[in-house]
Amino acid sequence: MSGVFRLAIVDPQDSSRESLKTTLGDLACVWLESECARYELFAEIVIQTRPDVIIVALDADPDRALRLVEEIGHLVSDASILVTSGTADGGLILRALRVGAKEFLTLPIDVPDLTTALTRISDLDGGLRGEKTQRNLTLAVTGSSGGVGATSLAVNLGCVLAREQANEVALVDLDLALGDTDVFLDSMPDYTLADVALNVSRLDLPLLKQSLTRHESGVYLLPRPLAIQDAGIIDSDGLRRVIGLMKAAFSHVILDLSKGYNALDLVALDAADEVFLLTQLDLPGLRNVVRLMGCLGEVEGLVDKVKIIANRVGRGDGQIGFKNAEENIGKEFFWKLPNDYRSMIEMRNNGVPLIERSPRASLTQEIVGLAMSLPGQSSAKRSKRSSLASRWLSFWPSTERVASEESASLN
Ligand SMILES: Nc1ncnc2c1ncn2[C@@H]1O[C@H](COP(=O)(O)OP(=O)(O)OP(=O)(O)O)[C@@H](O)[C@H]1O
Numbered sequence: 001m002s003g004v005f006r007l008a009i010v011d012p013q014d015s016s017r018e019s020l021k022t023t024l025g026d027l028a029c030v031w032l033e034s035e036c037a038r039y040e041l042f043a044e045i046v047i048q049t050r051p052d053v054i055i056v057a058l059d060a061d062p063d064r065a066l067r068l069v070e071e072i073g074h075l076v077s078d079a080s081i082l083v084t085s086g087t088a089d090g091g092l093i094l095r096a097l098r099v100g101a102k103e104f105l106t107l108p109i110d111v112p113d114l115t116t117a118l119t120r121i122s123d124l125d126g127g128l129r130g131e132k133t134q135r136n137l138t139l140a141v142t143g144s145s146g147g148v149g150a151t152s153l154a155v156n157l158g159c160v161l162a163r164e165q166a167n168e169v170a171l172v173d174l175d176l177a178l179g180d181t182d183v184f185l186d187s188m189p190d191y192t193l194a195d196v197a198l199n200v201s202r203l204d205l206p207l208l209k210q211s212l213t214r215h216e217s218g219v220y221l222l223p224r225p226l227a228i229q230d231a232g233i234i235d236s237d238g239l240r241r242v243i244g245l246m247k248a249a250f251s252h253v254i255l256d257l258s259k260g261y262n263a264l265d266l267v268a269l270d271a272a273d274e275v276f277l278l279t280q281l282d283l284p285g286l287r288n289v290v291r292l293m294g295c296l297g298e299v300e301g302l303v304d305k306v307k308i309i310a311n312r313v314g315r316g317d318g319q320i321g322f323k324n325a326e327e328n329i330g331k332e333f334f335w336k337l338p339n340d341y342r343s344m345i346e347m348r349n350n351g352v353p354l355i356e357r358s359p360r361a362s363l364t365q366e367i368v369g370l371a372m373s374l375p376g377q378s379s380a381k382r383s384k385r386s387s388l389a390s391r392w393l394s395f396w397p398s399t400e401r402v403a404s405e406e407s408a409s410l411n
């Protein structure tokens with residue numbers, strides 16, 4: 001089960017509705033899009049919000065609730081409907097299934113019950129709402145030291161992804177004190193991560209999108225708080241909820257981490273489907289890759305998501321050769337981005353992404369290839385990446401060129 005399911009619930013009984021909401025709050029894969037206490041208003045709500053999953057509580061008025069299940073099954077046929085009841089009465093279960101409910105859950109519902117039900121309907125439907133869920137990707141971009149190029153990649157990758165019409169891309173700046181994604185995109189957003197964290201329980205998806213600044217490239221930006229002292233507003237739980245909301249609202253959420261590897265960075269790493277760890281081919285950076293992989297390896301499931309990317313390849317000054325670098329980190333690089341200081345600095349100074357300012361630059365093309373390698377991008381596009389890669393194989397500096405540095409040890 002991947003992605004976040006947007007949920008709508010209807011239950012006229014306050015106690016069971018509140019208890020279900022508490023259970024939902026413990027599920028990272030769920031975003032409660034809307035709740036309703038009246039059967040007669042609910043059809044309109046689901047038409048407006050188009051949730052992935054709908055939960056209808058039957059007990060307040062089973063006959064009325066079952067008519068509603070049938071009605072909304074016709075109105076939003078791509079949503080999966082679950083029903084709940086305190087009684088596991090065979091007749092009621094049968095009636096619910098006949099009017100289109102996919103699952104019958106007996107109250108009280110706990111997290112494993114709900115997870116199992118969601119996994120089952122997700123598997124049955126080949127992924128809820130097909131494309132939306134499959135396309136959902138959260139990517140954390142971090143680095144093995146400061147200034148390694150993480151923000152440059154996060155911003156430009158986001159701009160490339162946003163060019164595809166089906167994608168809705170958000171960039172979240174988690175460098176809470178000194179983040180500079182707003183500079184890269186030359187925008188001055190009013191609404192920051194601190195505002196979303198403070199209002200997360202009140203925001204719905206349309207309101208969130210209205211609040212965020214949308215760059216001309218199509219990327220929605222959620223920048224760091226305006227004042228450095230506001231960084232403390234965001235705690236781990238708050239960030240987890242913000243990321244949950246962002247995942248529900250966007251097909252691609254790119255998290256630009258702080259490199260402090262603090263508690264918030266760990267929340268982001270945990271929430272990410274993939275982690276890009278950038279390094280340059282210098283001794284301190286590569287040593288930190290080894291240290292970081294060791295440290296991240298202690299968190300279950302984390303290290304498998306990490307893809308190591310070599311940045312500023314071909315820079316020359318004191319760089320270590322590829323083979324030597326790969327041997328020392330004990331892994332192959334997932335991707336290699338060439339050094340192109342001029343394009344990068346012009347991009348940052350003008351706030352115009354590489355894909356617009358320097359579309360033909362080799363660096364841009366490699367970032368396009370990297371974007372295409374992400375899950376959910378079409379296979380046709382992914383094969384384009386191979387040709388790009390092979391073109392690049394002949395461009396990258398040969399090992400001989402950096403042979404003098406090959407002997408450098410990382411330890
Ligand atoms: N492939 C590249 N070629 C040339 N210069 C690059 C490349 N990638 C990044 N840079 C340059 O490296 C510098 C640092 O980049 P960036 O701010 O993206 O790094 P960072 O890892 O986000 O830094 P910080 O640790 O401060 O957040 C910038 O001047 C940028 O233009």
Ligand SMILES: [Mg+2]
Binds near residue numbers: 151152175180
């Ligand atoms: Mg940065």
